[in-house]
Amino acid sequence: MPQEQVNRKASEHTQAVNDEQVRLNVEAEASMDVLDSILDDISTVLETNAQEYVDSFVQKGGQ
Amino acid sequence: MPQLHDSTSRAQGEPNAHEHGFDRIFGLETEYGVSVTGADHAVQAANAAVAMFRPIVEHTRSTNTYLANGSRLYLDVGAHPEYATAEARMPSDALLADAAGERIMRSMALNAQEQLRDAVGSAARIHLFKNNADSAGHSFGCHENYLVRRFVGLTDITDQLLPLLISRQIITGAGRFADGRFSITQRALFVDETVSSATTRSRPMVNTRDEPHANPEEFRRLHVIIGDSNRSQWATRMKLAITHLVLCVIEYHARHQESSALSLMALADPVDANHAVDEHGVQAQLQLASGDHVSALQMQRRYWQACATFLDAHAHAVDASLGQPGAALQILDEWRVVLDELERDDIASLATRVDWAAKLHLFSQLVARRLGCDVDQARALLRQPGALPPALALQLAQLDFDYHDIANGAVFDALVRHGRMIEEVSAQQADEARHTPPAGTRAVLRGRFVQLAAEAHVRHACDWTTLELLEPHKTTVSLLDPFEDQPDAQLSAIFDQLEARIALHETR
Numbered sequence: 117m118p119q120e121q122v123n124r125k126a127s128e129h130t131q132a133v134n135d136e137q138v139r140l141n142v143e144a145e146a147s148m149d150v151l152d153s154i155l156d157d158i159s160t161v162l163e164t165n166a167q168e169y170v171d172s173f174v175q176k177g178g179q
Numbered sequence: 180m181p182q183l184h185d186s187t188s189r190a191q192g193e194p195n196a197h198e199h200g201f202d203r204i205f206g207l208e209t210e211y212g213v214s215v216t217g218a219d220h221a222v223q224a225a226n227a228a229v230a231m232f233r234p235i236v237e238h239t240r241s242t243n244t245y246l247a248n249g250s251r252l253y254l255d256v257g258a259h260p261e262y263a264t265a266e267a268r269m270p271s272d273a274l275l276a277d278a279a280g281e282r283i284m285r286s287m288a289l290n291a292q293e294q295l296r297d298a299v300g301s302a303a304r305i306h307l308f309k310n311n312a313d314s315a316g317h318s319f320g321c322h323e324n325y326l327v328r329r330f331v332g333l334t335d336i337t338d339q340l341l342p343l344l345i346s347r348q349i350i351t352g353a354g355r356f357a358d359g360r361f362s363i364t365q366r367a368l369f370v371d372e373t374v375s376s377a378t379t380r381s382r383p384m385v386n387t388r389d390e391p392h393a394n395p396e397e398f399r400r401l402h403v404i405i406g407d408s409n410r411s412q413w414a415t416r417m418k419l420a421i422t423h424l425v426l427c428v429i430e431y432h433a434r435h436q437e438s439s440a441l442s443l444m445a446l447a448d449p450v451d452a453n454h455a456v457d458e459h460g461v462q463a464q465l466q467l468a469s470g471d472h473v474s475a476l477q478m479q480r481r482y483w484q485a486c487a488t489f490l491d492a493h494a495h496a497v498d499a500s501l502g503q504p505g506a507a508l509q510i511l512d513e514w515r516v517v518l519d520e521l522e523r524d525d526i527a528s529l530a531t532r533v534d535w536a537a538k539l540h541l542f543s544q545l546v547a548r549r550l551g552c553d554v555d556q557a558r559a560l561l562r563q564p565g566a567l568p569p570a571l572a573l574q575l576a577q578l579d580f581d582y583h584d585i586a587n588g589a590v591f592d593a594l595v596r597h598g599r600m601i602e603e604v605s606a607q608q609a610d611e612a613r614h615t616p617p618a619g620t621r622a623v624l625r626g627r628f629v630q631l632a633a634e635a636h637v638r639h640a641c642d643w644t645t646l647e648l649l650e651p652h653k654t655t656v657s658l659l660d661p662f663e664d665q666p667d668a669q670l671s672a673i674f675d676q677l678e679a680r681i682a683l684h685e686t687r
Binding site: 147150151153154155157158160161162164166167168169170171172173174175176 | 212213215221259306308313314317319527544548570573574577578580589590592593594596598
């Protein structure tokens, strides 16, 4: 294969890898943004006394 | 297209049309857990549960009542509020009925919370858990009911169905973070037997009850005890749908007295296999009766393949049981997609439909953030007993419960709100279903009876197969066929009487 074609293929490949990495980074950032929103929404739970919450849930078993 | 109702031919002594098809009745019974936090002084779960049922007891003088949507609401052993859906013809109808039950329970809890706050302070909260374990090692269930043809024997159930119920937990498991460790099921470690007819002293995976609530010559009722309580609506629906497909395969081969590929699925020790799934998840190694080992995922693939082969020839017949063309292949496709995601370990995708994956996804992101490690490392720590700092482990245990709190929980709703968990039934649809029974079953008759009798202020009683007017004199109606949604002459006359009574009150 002529050198030009090899170079073009190599740079296309690099571009594809870069695009994928950007996509993953964007997804990861979006995921972190969503995580932050979720953590905000559940902040009242995270602020309560976990020991008291857990210990208070005791029942006799059912079936 | 086979007929769905065939009471005429039955009256002439011919076998019920339902015996020849794959029509099924589905039901879900859920025991809820209760706790109270934030009160001035400790409040027992039992007191909160009793408070929830006070309006019902005042109205009906019982902690056991049937509702206008045909379902049953009662206060069970150990102070568990319990909701049993009315009979449904399709998994999606059962899901809607179950979602209605959540809304009903939630209202009862929040109303009781208002009353409670008068007594123990305005910070008091009633938590209502749709899960299967409290913090002290007590367990309670979400039971599935399937109407199954009588000719399916107990050996068929043990050999061909149990391995499905055990391996499907990689899809239907609700997950649990407790005792410093994450596992994919809630219930597995609490189940100690395989198939049994007892319900109070042991906890089998499947209970074979003799009261089918239908013609005992045609049907038996399969009562599955091993299932987890799901918050994911997709999982609730698919739990029933996948089991239905496999039951169709089992019934077909039993009916034609042919051996089924599913007999090869028989496990050497189902209780061990169940523990393995809890401990090792998707890749748990399960030993077959033949001595070979397969992973839980491979076992699911085999069941999938058996159903796919079966549907090549019988898709139309199974579609008829689901009331919709293409329904069977749709379920098969959703099943394949989730198995592919499990194979790729694509937790982020699984998290939108699979409860244990939703928890794992959130918990591992939280742990990664707190400990400054990456998500994969966090996942490994979650699976290792005692690997997390105690304070963090305790907080995860709390979040694990909160995920199941349908009254005051924040986690699950946050996931739905931010598009990380699929919702199949909106709150509005679920609220409508509080008053509307599923179509095509005797629930229609029971619901209408309860509605009219209540409106007419006539004392009445129900169970799954009987309607009773208690005044002016006791009148009993039998509803033996769960597929019958049309009133007979006796019941029609009763409906007319009740409607007349209501009209009379209105003109006064």
